[in-house]
Amino acid sequence: MKRRYLSHYHWRRAQSIDELAWMARRRLPAFAWEYVHGGAEDEITLQDNRRAFAAWGFQPRTLVDVETRHSRTTLLGATAEMPLAIAPTGYNGMLWKDGDIALARAAASRGVPFTLSTVSCNSLEAIAEAVPEARLWFQLYVLDDEAVRNDMLARAHAAGAEALLVTTDTVVLGRREWDARSYLNPRRLALPQLFDAALHPQWAYRALWPAGLPTLGNLMKYLPKEQQSAASAAGYINQRMTRRLTWEALEDIRARWPGKLLIKGIMNAADAREAKRIGADGVVVTNHGGRQLDGAPATLDALPEVVDAVGDAMHVLLDSGIRRGGDIAKAVALGAEGVLCGRATLYGLALGGEAGATQALDLLRDQLHNLLAQLGRPTLDQLTPECLRRSPYAPGADDTPRRPSALAPNGEHLGDVP
Numbered sequence: 396m397k398r399r400y401l402s403h404y405h406w407r408r409a410q411s412i413d414e415l416a417w418m419a420r421r422r423l424p425a426f427a428w429e430y431v432h433g434g435a436e437d438e439i440t441l442q443d444n445r446r447a448f449a450a451w452g453f454q455p456r457t458l459v460d461v462e463t464r465h466s467r468t469t470l471l472g473a474t475a476e477m478p479l480a481i482a483p484t485g486y487n488g489m490l491w492k493d494g495d496i497a498l499a500r501a502a503a504s505r506g507v508p509f510t511l512s513t514v515s516c517n518s519l520e521a522i523a524e525a526v527p528e529a530r531l532w533f534q535l536y537v538l539d540d541e542a543v544r545n546d547m548l549a550r551a552h553a554a555g556a557e558a559l560l561v562t563t564d565t566v567v568l569g570r571r572e573w574d575a576r577s578y579l580n581p582r583r584l585a586l587p588q589l590f591d592a593a594l595h596p597q598w599a600y601r602a603l604w605p606a607g608l609p610t611l612g613n614l615m616k617y618l619p620k621e622q623q624s625a626a627s628a629a630g631y632i633n634q635r636m637t638r639r640l641t642w643e644a645l646e647d648i649r650a651r652w653p654g655k656l657l658i659k660g661i662m663n664a665a666d667a668r669e670a671k672r673i674g675a676d677g678v679v680v681t682n683h684g685g686r687q688l689d690g691a692p693a694t695l696d697a698l699p700e701v702v703d704a705v706g707d708a709m710h711v712l713l714d715s716g717i718r719r720g721g722d723i724a725k726a727v728a729l730g731a732e733g734v735l736c737g738r739a740t741l742y743g744l745a746l747g748g749e750a751g752a753t754q755a756l757d758l759l760r761d762q763l764h765n766l767l768a769q770l771g772r773p774t775l776d777q778l779t780p781e782c783l784r785r786s787p788y789a790p791g792a793d794d795t796p797r798r799p800s801a802l803a804p805n806g807e808h809l810g811d812v813p
């Protein structure tokens with residue numbers, strides 16, 4: 396569908412996550428948009444994530460009573476209204492003031508868990524206080540200081556986090572070329588960015604007013620005084636990320652963390668078995684939304700071997716590329732207990748804070764419910780590989796790698812967002 400003529404519509408009338416993305420792109424200054432939307436290097440994996448979903452179609456059954464249908468399920472042993480949790484994403488406050496709190500509220504209102512990132516703008520304590528009803532998960536980036544790591548674990552536990560997701564695919568940051576040029580690079584946060592911000596007054600009002608760019612509230616107590624601004628904190632944390640994250644470190648974390656432990660960054664059977672061996676409760680099959688290793692497999696393609704290896708003994712979640720309710724159904728049909736969504740709710744957040752993120756969740760849920768009915772499988776437990784078929788017409792997608800340097804610096808690279 397051509398969406399160009401919808402430009403004057405309010406985001407509340409958006410019918411898909413792509414439409415929210417398209418609107419968010421106009422709302423945000425380029426550096427914020429590129430941070431959220433972009434991927435690493437040629438963005439092949441970013442695109443492959445979507446292609447992998449498109450390569451599966453559905454195999455509907457007919458004459459099935461679908462009067463009562465729902466997407467209720469259990470995620471990590473507790474009820475969720477759909478098989479989805481909000482993924483950990485850093486710097487949410489750059490999109491909307493107190494963006495982490497807004498996302499946590501949206502998730503709580505729709506009965507799904509919310510994952511707070513280590514590099515969040517609102518702290519663990521702020522979330523626990525503002526959204527006590529949230530099902531809170533906490534994502535850990537392991538820094539090179541063990542005392543800091545242990546303190547974060549203690550804080551997460553005290554804040555009531557039921558699960559810890561240790562991210563393992565980011566020991567070095569992927570080369571996100573858009574970001575390298577514009578995003579909070581202390582040397583480049585200069586006039587062009589300020590000018591861009593001024594051209595996006597709605598965003599500036601919602602995100603900057605009155606205090607300016609938010610910093611990493613969750614890590615404030617560990618940041619040296621001179622590194623506490625938004626721009627410096629990012630660089631500092633990147634430097635302090637341990638490059639020596641190994642299975643031994645994970646064993647140590649396992650011994651210290653009393654709640655559920657998930658390893659976020661598992662892409663094959665061998666690593667999944669290791670995760671099981673060290674006593675993790677689950678894994679997240681992810682390529683970080685195409686933001687880390689460009690050329691890594693699409694997660695939907697990696698899922699079956701992980702499910703085969705550990706699916707009967709561990710929670711297996713998947714993320715990267717969830718944009719429709721049907722994507723959730725495909726992941727569940729191929730054996731995932733549920734999915735995490737990152738950008739889908741961020742686009743909503745950028746447009747309308749809590750209400751926008753809620754809108755994104757509602758779109759995904761409504762699409763999923765509609766799909767379950769059309770598929771003739773009114774509940775999730777009926778989703779199996781037999782509900783799917785390989786589509787012979789899967790869009791080959793645009794095979795041309797997007798080379799930002801060859802394109803205008805105003806965001807015109809966004810071939811996948813109409």
Ligand SMILES: Cc1cc2nc3c(=O)[nH]c(=O)nc-3n(C[C@H](O)[C@H](O)[C@H](O)COP(=O)(O)O)c2cc1C
Nearest residue numbers: 431482483484485512562683684715716736737738
């Ligand atoms: C803007 C942004 C920031 C992210 N920050 C983090 C983070 O702080 N920690 C983390 O483990 N993953 C982070 N991720 C990865 C997400 O947790 C998730 O794996 C990814 O977004 C899933 O892909 P999707 O955006 O296509 O749903 C981030 C992703 C995005 C888009």
